[in-house]
Amino acid sequence: MKEKLSTESYKGVRDFYPEDKYIQKYIFEKMRQVVERFGYEEYDASIIEPTELYKAKSGEEIVNEQTYSFTDRGDREITLRPEMTPTVARMVASKKRELSFPLRWYSIVNNFRYERPQKGRGREFWQLNVDNFGIEGIEAETEAITIAYKIMLNLGAIESDFEIRISYAGIIGIILAEKFDLNTEEKRDLIRLIDRWNGKKISDTDFNKKIEELLGEEKSSKLMKSLVDGEIRKISEAQPESQLCKEIISKLEKAGINNAKFDPFLVRGFDYYTGVVFEVFDKNPENNRAMFGGGRYDNLLDIFGEDKIPAVGFGMGDMTAIEFLKSRDLIPEYLPNTDLYLCITDKKYSEFTEDLAQALRTQDLKIAVDYSFKKLDKQIKTADKKKIPFVICIGEDETKADEFTLKRMIDGKEWKVKREEIKKLIVDSI
Amino acid sequence: MKEKLSTESYKGVRDFYPEDKYIQKYIFEKMRQVVERFGYEEYDASIIEPTELYKAKSGEEIVNEQTYSFTDRGDREITLRPEMTPTVARMVASKKRELSFPLRWYSIVNNFRYERPQKGRGREFWQLNVDNFGIEGIEAETEAITIAYKIMLNLGAIESDFEIRISYAGIIGIILAEKFDLNTEEKRDLIRLIDRWNGKKISDTDFNKKIEELLGEEKSSKLMKSLVDGEIRKISEAQPESQLCKEIISKLEKAGINNAKFDPFLVRGFDYYTGVVFEVFDKNPENNRAMFGGGRYDNLLDIFGEDKIPAVGFGMGDMTAIEFLKSRDLIPEYLPNTDLYLCITDKKYSEFTEDLAQALRTQDLKIAVDYSFKKLDKQIKTADKKKIPFVICIGEDETKADEFTLKRMIDGKEWKVKREEIKKLIVDSI
Numbered sequence: 001m002k003e004k005l006s007t008e009s010y011k012g013v014r015d016f017y018p019e020d021k022y023i024q025k026y027i028f029e030k031m032r033q034v035v036e037r038f039g040y041e042e043y044d045a046s047i048i049e050p051t052e053l054y055k056a057k058s059g060e061e062i063v064n065e066q067t068y069s070f071t072d073r074g075d076r077e078i079t080l081r082p083e084m085t086p087t088v089a090r091m092v093a094s095k096k097r098e099l100s101f102p103l104r105w106y107s108i109v110n111n112f113r114y115e116r117p118q119k120g121r122g123r124e125f126w127q128l129n130v131d132n133f134g135i136e137g138i139e140a141e142t143e144a145i146t147i148a149y150k151i152m153l154n155l156g157a158i159e160s161d162f163e164i165r166i167s168y169a170g171i172i173g174i175i176l177a178e179k180f181d182l183n184t185e186e187k188r189d190l191i192r193l194i195d196r197w198n199g200k201k202i203s204d205t206d207f208n209k210k211i212e213e214l215l216g217e218e219k220s221s222k223l224m225k226s227l228v229d230g231e232i233r234k235i236s237e238a239q240p241e242s243q244l245c246k247e248i249i250s251k252l253e254k255a256g257i258n259n260a261k262f263d264p265f266l267v268r269g270f271d272y273y274t275g276v277v278f279e280v281f282d283k284n285p286e287n288n289r290a291m292f293g294g295g296r297y298d299n300l301l302d303i304f305g306e307d308k309i310p311a312v313g314f315g316m317g318d319m320t321a322i323e324f325l326k327s328r329d330l331i332p333e334y335l336p337n338t339d340l341y342l343c344i345t346d347k348k349y350s351e352f353t354e355d356l357a358q359a360l361r362t363q364d365l366k367i368a369v370d371y372s373f374k375k376l377d378k379q380i381k382t383a384d385k386k387k388i389p390f391v392i393c394i395g396e397d398e399t400k401a402d403e404f405t406l407k408r409m410i411d412g413k414e415w416k417v418k419r420e421e422i423k424k425l426i427v428d429s430i
Numbered sequence: 431m432k433e434k435l436s437t438e439s440y441k442g443v444r445d446f447y448p449e450d451k452y453i454q455k456y457i458f459e460k461m462r463q464v465v466e467r468f469g470y471e472e473y474d475a476s477i478i479e480p481t482e483l484y485k486a487k488s489g490e491e492i493v494n495e496q497t498y499s500f501t502d503r504g505d506r507e508i509t510l511r512p513e514m515t516p517t518v519a520r521m522v523a524s525k526k527r528e529l530s531f532p533l534r535w536y537s538i539v540n541n542f543r544y545e546r547p548q549k550g551r552g553r554e555f556w557q558l559n560v561d562n563f564g565i566e567g568i569e570a571e572t573e574a575i576t577i578a579y580k581i582m583l584n585l586g587a588i589e590s591d592f593e594i595r596i597s598y599a600g601i602i603g604i605i606l607a608e609k610f611d612l613n614t615e616e617k618r619d620l621i622r623l624i625d626r627w628n629g630k631k632i633s634d635t636d637f638n639k640k641i642e643e644l645l646g647e648e649k650s651s652k653l654m655k656s657l658v659d660g661e662i663r664k665i666s667e668a669q670p671e672s673q674l675c676k677e678i679i680s681k682l683e684k685a686g687i688n689n690a691k692f693d694p695f696l697v698r699g700f701d702y703y704t705g706v707v708f709e710v711f712d713k714n715p716e717n718n719r720a721m722f723g724g725g726r727y728d729n730l731l732d733i734f735g736e737d738k739i740p741a742v743g744f745g746m747g748d749m750t751a752i753e754f755l756k757s758r759d760l761i762p763e764y765l766p767n768t769d770l771y772l773c774i775t776d777k778k779y780s781e782f783t784e785d786l787a788q789a790l791r792t793q794d795l796k797i798a799v800d801y802s803f804k805k806l807d808k809q810i811k812t813a814d815k816k817k818i819p820f821v822i823c824i825g826e827d828e829t830k831a832d833e834f835t836l837k838r839m840i841d842g843k844e845w846k847v848k849r850e851e852i853k854k855l856i857v858d859s860i
Contacts, residue, residue, distance in 0.1 A: 044450075094445070338466075368469025
């Protein structure tokens with residue numbers, strides 16, 4: 001017996017059939033419009049990077065447990081990029097002297113993480129990355145957040161659909177470590193827990209339980225109390241770093257963005273953030289969680305032995321965006337590229353049909369020809385299944401008269417047309 | 431001492447700085463225009479595939495020596511896609527009953543092969559893939575070749591720049607095996623040599639030497655003679671399969687494509703071809719070689735236990751395209767997305783400037799603001815280095831009068847403009 005291969009894709013990655021690709025392209029086109037209006041230029045890089053790139057600053061969990069790392073045929077340790085920031089930092093460091101700052105770059109790339117696949121999270125996801133380099137002031141963060149906000153609106157969201165939470169990397173850790181006398185590991189683990197709790201990735205009960213495991217009963221109940229009664233928040237707000245966040249919020253408000261707020265419990269998962277961080281939260285009660293975020297990472301060029309360059313960036317993935325759009329009924333209906341489907345009653349009209357198709361293509365119409373030579377009604381059904389908006393059937397009459405019946409599929413309306421009238425009619429009647 | 435990471439990318443892959451990405455986008459946009467005019471719809475899939483997908487039909491050399499294959503954290507054997515055809519066959523097989531044929535699909539994706547990097551060949555290359563399914567007749571091959579031809583023209587080539595070589599998979603092997611009494615391995619190795627020789631990848635001398643090593647002196651001199659005196663060609667041309675090639679060439683000529691010819695020595699590197707194959711050759715004497723190609727592969731769905739579906743496709747890589755365009759001086763000059771650069775004399779005018787930028791962005795202008803607060807001449811120099819076509823500087827006068835000096839960078843020409851006149855002037859004066 002013949003061995004039979006599975007037609008399934010690798011676990012946790014997606015096949016994009018034209019209907020799926022259509023949605024992904026729609027989303028990234030909406031994102032692209034916004035970032036380009038802010039003067040960002042597109043760059044790109046390979047999915048393969050030297051593994052050492054991630055050892056320095058991406059965060060332990062990602063490198064040790066979540067990367068796709070392996071050894072190539074030349075014994076080099078390589079990793080499939082889990083995120084774009086180290087790559088963009090590498091590229092900027094590499095040509096620092098030739099580049100002119102401020103630099104505004106974006107990319108639309110895939111990333112890989114070995115995680116359990118779940119709704120809105122796969123092992124491969126595509127992501128818009130937006131980074132500016134060389135701006136020291138809060139104009140950089142304000143711009144990044146404004147872009148994130150405008151992308152949400154460009155995707156069809158309204159302000160009340162989401163919330164922008166802003167904090168300063170590290171302050172919550174410093175406050176907690178001091179107040180509860182934590183060592184480095186306790187602090188790190190606690191921060192990670194708070195991140196998951198704040199991002200609604202674990203329930204209140206689980207959070208409580210895990211904190212008790214980590215700090216013991218006494219400390220943990222003190223901690224919970226000070227979280228709940230607002231004491232920690234108050235201390236956080238009094239820090240000078242928090243003033244920066246508030247200035248940004250005020251700048252955003254002046255520009256008409258009213259859903260940003262200070263959130264001291266916001267922690268971003270990467271070790272490289274050095275200043276203001278932010279996350280965009282879905283306010284849908286059934287999907288209340290962080291969708292994406294970013295922040296300032298002024299020191300990342302360090303790892304290449306280069307001087308600091310101020311840097312602010314964020315990444316926005318396609319899977320979370322699709323989940324958001326689905327929950328808001330904002331997914332666009334699929335429309336194929338193709339404008340017109342030409343059916344043929346007999347093989348002998350192939351050349352005539354191809355000639356007509358070519359003439360229409362030079363007018364920038366998108367034409368598919370059905371060379372299956374099935375029965376006409378089957379060919380028309382094919383066009384219908386493909387959602388192609390117009391059909392013309394070619395048989396003896398058409399080749400003789402060079403006159404055609406253009407049929408609009410949505411309502412069956414028909415027009416008798418000469419060759420040179422087809423383009424205008426399609427454009428006007430779609 | 432601090433450890434210092436290299437800023438180099440992994441060997442054989444490319445970083446795309448905005449200038450590089452611009453060229454790649456230009457090339458794929460030109461390709462996309464053509465395939466969409468022929469009614470092809472875009473699909474996509476992950477770069478990671480189960481390794482077994484390539485074991486069946488991609489050809490021994492590629493799987494054993496050239497793939498990036500490894501084991502994931504869940505012990506699955508996976509491979510970074512070396513080519514797209516097995517993936518598209520997998521996707522079609524997976525939804526065969528829901529899809530309506532003829533199917534016309536294209537993708538623009540990256541592939542990985544572990545090869546020695548050289549001019550026009552890297553370990554990662556991006557590729558347009560064009561496939562139609564469900565067309566039994568030569569209309570399928572004719573369409574694929576026509577698309578390849580029109581892409582070349584859309585990239586700026588003229589007909590005499592390149593040549594389309596057409597053959598039928600396997601016939602040269604059958605003829606040679608019979609005539610020279612070759613066993614399976616000899617046949618396979620000989621075919622591979624002829625492929626490299628025909629594609630100008632090895633010199634005549636090397637070809638001669640290797641054939642002698644393979645077949646011994648006597649057979650090899652007989653073979654060389656029958657190659658040189660045209661005997662093999664004559665036998666090939668007399669095969670019934672060659673008639674199909676000639677019919678396609680005649681169809682192409684009727685459609686105005688006059689650089690296609692029958693070439694019995696054309697061999698494609700993949701095992702899955704079952705019929706007509708073709709390659710596009712660069713006719714530049716300094717770079718005379720196969721650029722890309724494809725052919726018919728009617729049996730590939732077999733490996734998934736599915737019935738045959740007629741299929742014809744080709745792939746066209748970005749690296750060979752770039753080499754071709756470079757050699758013909760057809761690479762477009764870099765132009766950033768950004769239309770206008772706003773410079774600021776002092777931090778206190780930030781909000782005014784941002785407000786102006788926002789107003790212009792809503793008119794779909796692409797605006798970058800220089801928040802470096804360096805001296806004005808430095809900011810203008812930055813705009814110049816970035817090749818941004820227009821600059822406006824904002825200082826006290828501008829904020830008071832809401833009147834601006836728009837400067838065109840290419841010739842220094844200046845206009846005094848009101849806010850609402852900026853868009854029109856930029857559009858008209860670029």
